[in-house]
Amino acid sequence: MEAIIEQLKSCKDVDCxxxxxxxxxxxxxxTKAIEFTLKKHEGQLRKSGEAYAIHPILVSTIVAHxxxxxxxxxxxxxxxxxxxxxxxxEDVTKEFNPEVATLVEGLTKIxxxxxxxxxxxxxxxxxxxxxxxxxxxxxxxxSDVRVLVIKLCDRLHNMLTLSxxxxxxxxxxxxxxxxxxxxxxxxxxxxxxxxxxxxxxxCYILPGEYKKIDDYINDHKQQLQLRLNHFISKTKNLxxxxxxxxxxxxxxxxxxxxxxxxxxxxxxGISIEEILDLLAIRIIVQKPIDCYRALGIIHQNFNPLIxxxxxxxAIPKENGYQTIHTTxxxxxxxxxxQIRTFDMHKTAEYGVAAHxxxxxxxxxxxxxxxNDLKSQNDEIENIEEFYEIAKDNLYSxxxxxxxxxxxxxxxxxxxxxxxxxxxxxxxVGIYAKEAFVNKQKVPLLTELKNGDxxxxxxxxxxxxxCSWVNSVKTxxxxxxxxxxxxxxxxxxxxxxxxxxxxxxFNVREQKLLRWLKKENLDAKVYKTAIDSIYLQDVVNxxxxxxxxxxxxxxxxxxxxxxxxxxxxxxxxxxxxxxxxNVLFDYCCHPKRGDDILGFKKGNDVTVHHKFCxxxxxxxxxxxxxxxxxxxxxxxxxxxxIVSLENKRGSLxxxxxxxxxxxxxxxxxxxxxxxxxxxxxxxxIIELPDKDMNSARDKLKSRYRVIEFVSVNDVYKK
Numbered sequence: 059m060e061a062i063i064e065q066l067k068s069c070k071d072v073d074c075x076x077x078x079x080x081x082x083x084x085x086x087x088x089t090k091a092i093e094f095t096l097k098k099h100e101g102q103l104r105k106s107g108e109a110y111a112i113h114p115i116l117v118s119t120i121v122a123h124x125x126x127x128x129x130x131x132x133x134x135x136x137x138x139x140x141x142x143x144x145x146x147x148e149d150v151t152k153e154f155n156p157e158v159a160t161l162v163e164g165l166t167k168i169x170x171x172x173x174x175x176x177x178x179x180x181x182x183x184x185x186x187x188x189x190x191x192x193x194x195x196x197x198x199x200x201s202d203v204r205v206l207v208i209k210l211c212d213r214l215h216n217m218l219t220l221s222x223x224x225x226x227x228x229x230x231x232x233x234x235x236x237x238x239x240x241x242x243x244x245x246x247x248x249x250x251x252x253x254x255x256x257x258x259x260x261c262y263i264l265p266g267e268y269k270k271i272d273d274y275i276n277d278h279k280q281q282l283q284l285r286l287n288h289f290i291s292k293t294k295n296l297x298x299x300x301x302x303x304x305x306x307x308x309x310x311x312x313x314x315x316x317x318x319x320x321x322x323x324x325x326x327g328i329s330i331e332e333i334l335d336l337l338a339i340r341i342i343v344q345k346p347i348d349c350y351r352a353l354g355i356i357h358q359n360f361n362p363l364i365x366x367x368x369x370x371x372a373i374p375k376e377n378g379y380q381t382i383h384t385t386x387x388x389x390x391x392x393x394x395x396q397i398r399t400f401d402m403h404k405t406a407e408y409g410v411a412a413h414x415x416x417x418x419x420x421x422x423x424x425x426x427x428x429n430d431l432k433s434q435n436d437e438i439e440n441i442e443e444f445y446e447i448a449k450d451n452l453y454s455x456x457x458x459x460x461x462x463x464x465x466x467x468x469x470x471x472x473x474x475x476x477x478x479x480x481x482x483x484x485x486v487g488i489y490a491k492e493a494f495v496n497k498q499k500v501p502l503l504t505e506l507k508n509g510d511x512x513x514x515x516x517x518x519x520x521x522x523x524c525s526w527v528n529s530v531k532t533x534x535x536x537x538x539x540x541x542x543x544x545x546x547x548x549x550x551x552x553x554x555x556x557x558x559x560x561x562x563f564n565v566r567e568q569k570l571l572r573w574l575k576k577e578n579l580d581a582k583v584y585k586t587a588i589d590s591i592y593l594q595d596v597v598n599x600x601x602x603x604x605x606x607x608x609x610x611x612x613x614x615x616x617x618x619x620x621x622x623x624x625x626x627x628x629x630x631x632x633x634x635x636x637x638x639n640v641l642f643d644y645c646c647h648p649k650r651g652d653d654i655l656g657f658k659k660g661n662d663v664t665v666h667h668k669f670c671x672x673x674x675x676x677x678x679x680x681x682x683x684x685x686x687x688x689x690x691x692x693x694x695x696x697x698x699i700v701s702l703e704n705k706r707g708s709l710x711x712x713x714x715x716x717x718x719x720x721x722x723x724x725x726x727x728x729x730x731x732x733x734x735x736x737x738x739x740x741x742i743i744e745l746p747d748k749d750m751n752s753a754r755d756k757l758k759s760r761y762r763v764i765e766f767v768s769v770n771d772v773y774k775k
Contacts, residue, residue, distance in 0.1 A: 697741070
């Protein structure tokens, strides 16, 4: 790839560009497309002052270098004509063929979406704008992966010529490239393009950091090259001595690309001198068995860092990447060795594009992730949510784990057992009850490691685990949990709404349902459980039915259905009856912001979490329900530091005492011990009422309170 990049940089006129393209492909259709492009872009100039037509010709050159077929090359030549000239898709179809027109249309959709004023880098809109471009680009291109490949070539050439733009646009386009295009190149396995996109973007986004790395590499270039040459020479002699002939293998050398160096320095908090795989050689052999022969030679003659060994031949990455990675010591220096076959090398460099370039039957690019993203999008309304899912799916280090039958599953590093369950099947994730990793029972949120064998035990009932949505790693698991919770909440809200209305009107459920149907309220009745204004509107619409019954004093019944707002500390009740007290049951302990429901018994209301199993039982038993919600204003929070005796059970007893006081514990931290006799605990709490003095007195009567102050105002006593 380096050679063609240098050629692209040196091409400054149309004739040079055409010669370079024709060195890869020279057919009547391509010649016709070149003439068509020159005619349509005649008189147009780029910011650099060069003829605009140079850009599409060189983009097609990159497409041809990657092995794109004739239709892809022609589409690359025409990718800007619909957007920037008087030409339309019908003209393209007429002049060329429907296949080319389809590719050009896909590229034009991406350009139309992106062709808006670039948001400044300092704007808060940056994430949303990038995510929106990302989302729509994927969806516009999802029907044909070739559109993505052409678009990556287009973006690569744009990045190579970015110096002609203003600094603000350089940075904005580079950020978009880093967030949107480089991850796609990574997922498609086209490392040759991914690395260039990352390094070019890095140069504009963080020029200071880029320069530091560049200076270090240039200052140490001679030393680094000598070190690599010495290691290559030793390795080559060892392989020849062990039976390889000179025609059986090649050895390449490389220095880690700049953005990858920067990421590792940031992630591990180390200097560039401490990066273990800064230097690497690549041994390329004929057959897979030769990879393991070469590995044996390396490990027999150099001390390996076993923790750095990875076999992606036995367990390929999801994008088809296959290589053995091992890191070894060589005279105090540490050098990485990558070992692969020539076919594996083509796949690693060209990814999905190698499918066309080398027509080798063994290549089978996995593109299910595109379909996963498309199906997930149907359920997602929030753009930031989509961005997070797409980011996780597209750009993460992988681990390989196994089912008990030996099936391989690729997951991002940091994935949990529950992520694995959802990866097997959405139903397995929803019904997962318990799990075993390497035959040991573990919690479902246990983080997985490379090579783990996982067995999932399912139950007969779905487990929603809504509070776990941010604890799983994969977008697939997060989206499934969120989607199922939304559906379940809607179902629960429908039941709550019916129960509340049955309680208000004191009628049988079937009669109420008939009233709702007559008023066309049955489809949206669930809103009654979450919107107090809508509740009153529904009651007003239905109260004519019971009032039409024969009663002695009809006027006295008018106010029976007036919904009154009744406020209690953290909770607001909307009911036609008077409520005197609000209680929280022992079973679920809902926290502020959780979805809640309320059961009425006498003049008391007991609040539960909407996913509480006890609450579900009470609903089945048709316990009377009322509308409940949290107050808008958050309760006052207090910092409490208390000293507890250093003995078994003292903390548990203290927490039970807080629960009896109906104190809501937000956070707790253990402080230093006092000469081994007592422990200090610092916590943030919410009080059931605003009587801080009463709470302080109750606590001081039993415990040594060191500090008790309002978080909102540290001077408030």
